[in-house]
Amino acid sequence: MVEEFAFDNADERRKVRQNGTGWIEVIAGSMFSGKSEELIRRLKRARIARQKVQVFKPQIDARYSIEEIASHSGQKHDSIPVANTAEMLGHVQHDTEVIGIDEGQFFDMAIIDAVNTLAASGKRVIIAGLDQDYTGRPFEPMPQLLSIAEFITKTHAICVKCGSTANYSQRTVESEARVEVGAADKYEARCRQCFIPHADSPTLHD
Numbered sequence: 001m002v003e004e005f006a007f008d009n010a011d012e013r014r015k016v017r018q019n020g021t022g023w024i025e026v027i028a029g030s031m032f033s034g035k036s037e038e039l040i041r042r043l044k045r046a047r048i049a050r051q052k053v054q055v056f057k058p059q060i061d062a063r064y065s066i067e068e069i070a071s072h073s074g075q076k077h078d079s080i081p082v083a084n085t086a087e088m089l090g091h092v093q094h095d096t097e098v099i100g101i102d103e104g105q106f107f108d109m110a111i112i113d114a115v116n117t118l119a120a121s122g123k124r125v126i127i128a129g130l131d132q133d134y135t136g137r138p139f140e141p142m143p144q145l146l147s148i149a150e151f152i153t154k155t156h157a158i159c160v161k162c163g164s165t166a167n168y169s170q171r172t173v174e175s176e177a178r179v180e181v182g183a184a185d186k187y188e189a190r191c192r193q194c195f196i197p198h199a200d201s202p203t204l205h206d
Ligand code: ADP
Pocket: 029, 030, 031, 032, 033, 034, 035, 036, 037, 038, 070, 071, 072, 073, 155, 156, 157, 158, 159, 160, 189
């Protein structure tokens, strides 16, 4: 971010990176809030700066092309599908400067140590993910990733009911599975007033 553009000269930037200036950026919000769009925008800029970029997504998200991350608005970026954090680490190349991760909420808890280690080794790590599940409950490991990130961006959608700022992903089909992969066919963006917590929501019973 600011640091990235403080150096005009690519060699100088590389030297500083080798001195250990990696960091973590998290982009978090509801469905349709523009997380993937923002991630793709940052990755494209890194590539324009001729940095080596690697992008990963969990295999569970098979909504779109397996080899790409995609936004609801149709933007795309190449990515490597991985089953878990260990597999992702196995793909990371030593000279990669920027690592993008989409759908961070579908990773295992090992992602927390992994991104800390990658940032400590000088890499810029950018993770996008849902910060709440369909009941409005924090969606691990995103809360932990938000805690350790140097930079956090919260994105918002537009409530489909009233046009306000939406912070929730309302599930519109009957299912009580935490992971129910889908897009506009199964979810819609809602604001706090229009969001109806699911009957099994812990927020109703705590
Ligand atoms: P996310 O990764 O957060 O799910 P995407 O980046 O995939 O979001 O998609 C964002 C795009 O979704 C917007 O630019 C817009 O074109 C589209 N969109 C569809 N429904 C909504 C909505 N309710 N609010 C905002 N954007 C929406």
